[in-house]
Amino acid sequence: MRVLHSFKARVAALLAGVGSLAAAASVALYAAYGKVNRAPEPVFGPGAAIQTGQWHLVPRRAWTTGAKVYDVPVKAGTTALVVEADLTNRSAESSVDYLGLLRWNAPAGVSAGKPMVVGVRDAQQMPYLQPGLPERVAFVWMLPPAAAAPAQAAFAVQSKTYKPVDNLYGAPGWFNPANVGRVELPVARDGARESAS
Known part of the structure; x- marks a missing residue:
């Protein structure tokens, strides 16, 4: 046995x-x-119209500055990387859910983190964007003092899917973030803030 x-x-x-x-x-x-x-992976340039589900995004330009930008203070010795874009809220409610929309593919050794987002029209940080109304916003990343300002920058574009009923809470919302492409922009040096079309 x-x-x-x-x-x-x-x-x-x-x-x-x-x-x-x-x-x-x-x-x-x-x-x-x-x-x-x-x-x-799709690659988008300045002026490209990008649908991300919740947002319609049109990247305009990127530039760096060592001075205050749209009422965002920049510490001495630090450089800000600024990306201006037109955003249109495609949902039915006002929203500030755009922090993860652009993710900077920072060079090795640079911790990018999430940007500050400012409304260009009134320099308001984290403005609620109304449905269907395009607004020019600035995404602002702070570079560490030792980091060199890039001449070209790439940003992953993230999209979310709308669910009328969430599995966890049973409420509607935008979920399941996924990359839909990459935005590549030349970076103008030292506060080149001329108007973009």
Whole structure:
């Protein structure tokens, strides 16, 4: 009886090992297939109209400054990277849910974090944007004192999906952030704030 039990245990262990190998192989094949068949990431430039679900985004220009920008103070020795864009709220309610919309792909060694967002028209930080009304806003990132200002900058554009009923709270909202492309902008140096079209 003990021999039979030992034999069953060996067979079970062997089957578990084979199952694990099959699972690992299928995951590797699925990942390889996904990489091979993945469409190239869309790249947008200045003036491109980008639909992100909740927002309609038109990036305009990027520039750096070491001085106060739209009432956002810049510490001495620090440089601000500013991206101006036109945003239109495509939802039915006023919203400030745009902090994750642009994510700066900062150079190695630079911690980008989330930007401050300012309304260009009245220099109000984190303005509520009304449905259907385009507003020019400035996304402002602070560079560490030792970081060099980039000549070109890339930003991941994030989209969310609307759910009328959330799985957790049973309430409507915008969920499941995913990248829809990349914005690449030349960066003007030292406060080049001439008007953009």
